[in-house]
Amino acid sequence: MKLKILELFGGIGAPRKALENLGVDVKSIDYVEILPYAVTAYNAMYDNNYKPQSVLDWNINVDLLIHGSPCQDFSNAGKNDLKSGRSILYERTLEIIDRELKPRPKYVIWENVKGLIGKKHIKHYQHYIKKMESFGYINYTGILNSLDFGIPQNRERVFTISIRNDISKWFNFEVLRKRPMQPLINFLEDNPQAIDGYDVVQPSMIKSIETGKTTIAMTYVNTITTKVVRWNTSLVWKDYTNFYVYPRGTDGKLINGSHNRAWKEDKYIGCIPASKIPQISKIEDKHLLFRYLTQRECFRLMGFTDEDFDKILLKKIPKNTLYKLAGNSIVVQVLEAIFEELLDL
Known part of the structure; x- marks a missing residue:
């Protein structure tokens, strides 16, 4: 029996990708996304022909509803008014569940930023x-980090799992299948020498490296956002073939960069204590050392395959928009773990 799903604020379809990866027979009843390039990317990956549409004027009926309304206003600097702002679009989801889905979905999943349950936005x-x-759901909420699901990206998100109260199912965040974090280098481009156009050249960014405000990724990257040129992004070494990891003395297994990481002593630097930020201010031509993540790397770090990305790339979507599509998505492996528990897979 096919699982009928509805994706509101669907982005590039991470929930559908997770379900397909798990072998679930999915029937996409509808997909609602207003950003044209996100719709283009979704159609490219799943061979659909959806059109951009607003969640404000839509209705249908499904088994599983997944929504992740825009989260920007739930950030510390965001708006905090239940009657305004982009993030308030979750109210439209509530209207759809209340008035337009008959019967109401068995399961509803809401994903958002951690700030949602902070003091400023908890209401x-x-x-x-x-x-x-009031609609007849039992709710379960947990904070999940993609670091715990095999992905070297420090991305914390709040997930609320709502199960219709006539369904004999309880959800337990504690039993989700965790995965060891993979080495970051597994997600980076295969040939660093062929990467061009991603050097850090902006004076403000170089300054932020010197002050330690912008981090150099060694074992994992910071949360991937919609823009790559910003101080809280993670940079990587331009020539990362120049580093290696010592094995542990106890069992000989490699440590994925958390301890004993060193760089060969040439024009770069020697040993770097894991607890300290490299003193790169002593090195000349800093912009030649570091680069931004490529769009492909960002998609990999959101759990999508190169085959997925190549299909999207054929659509000639602008470079900055590709970053936005990745930053707005949900990590596929986190969703896989949720679906395994929710659907007893």
């Missing part, structure tokens, strides 16, 4: 939970 979360309870 949004509480409002949502009370509404879902």
